[in-house]
Amino acid sequence: xxxxxxxEEIKPPITDVGVIGWLRQHLFNxxxxxxxxxxxxxxxxxxxxxxxxxxxxxxxxxxxxQECHQAEGACWSVITQNIRFTIFGYFPxxxxxxxxxAMIILVGMLIYSREWDRWNKRxxxxxxxxxxxxxxxxxxxxxxxxxxxxxxxxxxxxxxxxSFFGILASYPxxxxxxLGRQSQMPIIKSLCVVYIEMIRGVPLxxxxxxxxxxxxxxxxxxxxxxxxLRAQAAIILFTAAYIAEVVRGGLQAMDRGQYEAAESxxxxxxxxxxxxxxxxxxxxxxxxxxxxxxxxxxxxxxVVIIALYDIxxxxxxxxxxxxxxxxxxxxxxxIAMIFYVCCFSMSQYSRRIEKQLEYKHTPNQEx
Amino acid sequence: xxxxxxxxxxxxxxxxxxxxxxxxxxxxxxFVAFIGYYLISNVQTNMEKQSIASGFGFIEKEAAFEIGxxxxxxxxxxxxxxxxxxxxxxxxxxxxxxxxxxxILGTIIGVCTLSSNWLxxxxxxxxxxxxxxxxxxxxxxFFYALFYEIFPAPRQALNxxxxxxxxxxxxxxxxxxxxxxxxxxxxxxxxxxxxxxxxNRWAVKRQERSGQQFPMFWVGLGILIGLPLLTWILNxxxxxxxxxxxKGFNFQGGRNISPEFSALLIGLVLYTASFIAQxxxxxxxxxxxxxxxAAMSIGLKPGMVLKLVIFPQALxxxxxxxxxxxxxxxxxxxxxxxxxYPDFVQVAGTTxxxxxxxxxxxxxxxVVYLTFSLLTSAFMNWYNKKIKIVER
Numbered sequence: 077x078x079x080x081x082x083x084e085e086i087k088p089p090i091t092d093v094g095v096i097g098w099l100r101q102h103l104f105n106x107x108x109x110x111x112x113x114x115x116x117x118x119x120x121x122x123x124x125x126x127x128x129x130x131x132x133x134x135x136x137x138x139x140x141x142q143e144c145h146q147a148e149g150a151c152w153s154v155i156t157q158n159i160r161f162t163i164f165g166y167f168p169x170x171x172x173x174x175x176x177x178a179m180i181i182l183v184g185m186l187i188y189s190r191e192w193d194r195w196n197k198r199x200x201x202x203x204x205x206x207x208x209x210x211x212x213x214x215x216x217x218x219x220x221x222x223x224x225x226x227x228x229x230x231x232x233x234x235x236x237x238x239s240f241f242g243i244l245a246s247y248p249x250x251x252x253x254x255l256g257r258q259s260q261m262p263i264i265k266s267l268c269v270v271y272i273e274m275i276r277g278v279p280l281x282x283x284x285x286x287x288x289x290x291x292x293x294x295x296x297x298x299x300x301x302x303x304x305l306r307a308q309a310a311i312i313l314f315t316a317a318y319i320a321e322v323v324r325g326g327l328q329a330m331d332r333g334q335y336e337a338a339e340s341x342x343x344x345x346x347x348x349x350x351x352x353x354x355x356x357x358x359x360x361x362x363x364x365x366x367x368x369x370x371x372x373x374x375x376x377x378x379v380v381i382i383a384l385y386d387i388x389x390x391x392x393x394x395x396x397x398x399x400x401x402x403x404x405x406x407x408x409x410x411i412a413m414i415f416y417v418c419c420f421s422m423s424q425y426s427r428r429i430e431k432q433l434e435y436k437h438t439p440n441q442e443x
Numbered sequence: 444x445x446x447x448x449x450x451x452x453x454x455x456x457x458x459x460x461x462x463x464x465x466x467x468x469x470x471x472x473x474f475v476a477f478i479g480y481y482l483i484s485n486v487q488t489n490m491e492k493q494s495i496a497s498g499f500g501f502i503e504k505e506a507a508f509e510i511g512x513x514x515x516x517x518x519x520x521x522x523x524x525x526x527x528x529x530x531x532x533x534x535x536x537x538x539x540x541x542x543x544x545x546x547i548l549g550t551i552i553g554v555c556t557l558s559s560n561w562l563x564x565x566x567x568x569x570x571x572x573x574x575x576x577x578x579x580x581x582x583x584x585f586f587y588a589l590f591y592e593i594f595p596a597p598r599q600a601l602n603x604x605x606x607x608x609x610x611x612x613x614x615x616x617x618x619x620x621x622x623x624x625x626x627x628x629x630x631x632x633x634x635x636x637x638x639x640x641x642x643n644r645w646a647v648k649r650q651e652r653s654g655q656q657f658p659m660f661w662v663g664l665g666i667l668i669g670l671p672l673l674t675w676i677l678n679x680x681x682x683x684x685x686x687x688x689x690k691g692f693n694f695q696g697g698r699n700i701s702p703e704f705s706a707l708l709i710g711l712v713l714y715t716a717s718f719i720a721q722x723x724x725x726x727x728x729x730x731x732x733x734x735x736x737a738a739m740s741i742g743l744k745p746g747m748v749l750k751l752v753i754f755p756q757a758l759x760x761x762x763x764x765x766x767x768x769x770x771x772x773x774x775x776x777x778x779x780x781x782x783x784y785p786d787f788v789q790v791a792g793t794t795x796x797x798x799x800x801x802x803x804x805x806x807x808x809x810v811v812y813l814t815f816s817l818l819t820s821a822f823m824n825w826y827n828k829k830i831k832i833v834e835r
Contacts, residue, residue: 103560112563116566261467279777289804292489293489295489297489375578380580380781381780388581404584412577415578419575
């Protein structure tokens with residue numbers, strides 16, 4: 077008969093569990109790690125209080141520029157006192173509610189459309205209507221709204237406009253270029269290859285220069301296209317080449333059997349692409365596509381160089397006023413935060429979609 | 444037979460796939476050619492109307508504008524051609540230095556994000572998140588503003604290390620005073636590199652033949668330090684330094700890095716490093732742990748595991764995206780124009796403004812950057828082929 081003795085449960089040593097264990101495992105595992113931890117902690121202890129002192133305790137929030145120059149800490153007044161100019165730029169002051177409403181509609185529509193299961197025909201019509209309303213708000217001229225020239229569009233609405241339409245229009249163009257590059261027809265293929273490789277080989281600035289100084293020469297006499305539209309075209313043409321490369325990756329990842337199956341069903345080229353290949357290929361490449369869209373969003377800031385007043389340039393012109401010179405750090409931190417929030421939420425969205433896709437692609441391996 | 448005939452009878456020529464392809468292509472080519480012709484004819488009429496010269500004749504003319512910094516002799520009396528050359532060299536300077544620094548920084552941060560130390564890995568992740576999500580142009584403005592707003596005038600210069608001064612006029616640091624010895628030391632350094640390459644080849648061959656290993660690292664280090672050191676001593680060991688000294692309102696002597704160059708370099712390096720860090724992390728993570736275990740089980744030491752097994756495989760994953768990031772750095776260096784560093788785009792922009800020849804100017808910009816891109820990708824393709832997996 078086996079004797080059952082109660083063996084006393086031995087607890088792990090106190091240094092291996094709980095707070096101490098975590099600290100040992102994650103901060104002080106080994107000599108090098110411990111030294112690095114101490115160095116970083118020392119650095120943080122020195123820097124964080126100084127930063128808090130500068131940014132919050134000694135800072136001023138709602139004063140004039142003169143008082144700012146006397147203050148010890150950060151001058152957040154440079155933002156609060158100029159917020160309307162920074163955001164809306166040269167849009168007529170009394171009509172600035174219009175771009176505000178347009179931006180709210182855009183952001184609201186984007187947030188609503190983030191779930192795939194809401195994508196249907198009705199949403200498409202709502203989008204068309206919303207775009208019409210936004211255009212009307214910006215441009216005016218109907219229903220008693222005072223017309224505003226597009227040269228007056230500036231600040232955050234311009235940034236959003238350039239990036240949103242840049243992304244919207246470059247996507248189908250990029251898909252077409254990718255299909256052209258995969259095509260069997262040598263002339264079409266080489267035209268697409270030359271276009272894609274040429275655009276990807278030059279910086280966006282050269283495209284913007286082209287749109288601002290060279291493009292007017294291309295137009296017949298008497299025809300002028302305004303600057304915003306030209307910059308918009310440059311951004312679209314530029315982004316399309318990058319999207320084309322990403323989409324090509326998706327097309328190449330498709331199984332040969334998909335093409336063969338579609339052809340054996342008797343579908344012609346366009347039906348095959350529209351119904352079989354593209355829906356799958358575009359889905360695979362959503363994460364890298366979002367990456368391209370994020371960089372397109374960041375790249376719209378380059379229009380500063382051709383003297384368009386996006387949010388970065390309105391900030392710069394606030395800083396060039398004598399009253400507000402010397403507070404670049406504060407102003408740039410504010411703009412950086414706006415960009416950071418937009419880009420970060422886009423990349424989070426991409427990560428979420430990536431997870432959903434992983435789940436959908438491996439239903440058999442789950443079990 | 445019969446069925447074939449009926450098939451033939453039904454097939455009109457516009458339903459034949461090959462004929463269709465040819466028709467599509469002819470239509471596309473004609474369309475592109477027409478657009479091209481239309482635009483070019485417009486350009487010609489417009490240029491005649493505005494009496495703008497065409498062609499590259501302006502390259503021979505006097506530029507009549509100053510350039511802030513230059514690697515070669517340049518004055519306003521020189522030609523546009525020389526001014527453009529100065530621009531190309533300035534672009535190359537910032538790109539090459541930036542590529543080296545950003546690869547090093549990106550690798551360090553990439554390894555940091557994988558660290559088992561919680562603080563270090565959090566620091567790495569935060570760095571990547573922060574610098575990736577802010578436009579590089581904004582970062583350039585920020586660092587440039589640091590120089591002209593936060594950093595003091597030369598009289599109150601920051602002095603982090605003896606002899607190095609940081610002011611709103613840039614960074615001043617000492618260099619060895621001119622002496623013929625430094626030229627010889629440079630030659631000795633080049634000679635050392637060649638000797639190391641030869642010894643390494645011999646060592647590899649010997650190991651393949653006999654299995655004997657050669658302490659290449661230590662011997663190489665010895666040659667690399669020893670040979671220049673020997674030259675230095677033989678030349679009488681000159682220790683004279685050219686130290687920056689405050690005279691009047693600015694520093695004299697030593698070497699100065701302009702605030703424009705510093706801001707551009709810092710911005711580009713920090714921004715690109717955040718992308719390279721991600722690439723390096725993905726590369727290391729792509730090697731399965733089984734590789735490490737297998738390498739250990741055949742008796743390799745940890746250092747050798749990293750050198751012979753993990754690193755060569757990770758490099759294969761890392762190199763292609765790394766290439767495109769380094770190319771991006773080169774292309775982003777064109778943002779110099781926004782903070783006034785005289786790179787190629789800046790000089791070409793001034794040329795366009797002065798001569799009005801926009802078509803030629805923009806064409807030159809495109810050609811120069813395309814050349815950089817093609818050269819970089821040719822080099823990287825060669826390298827990629829060299830480290831490619833040898834399959835049976």
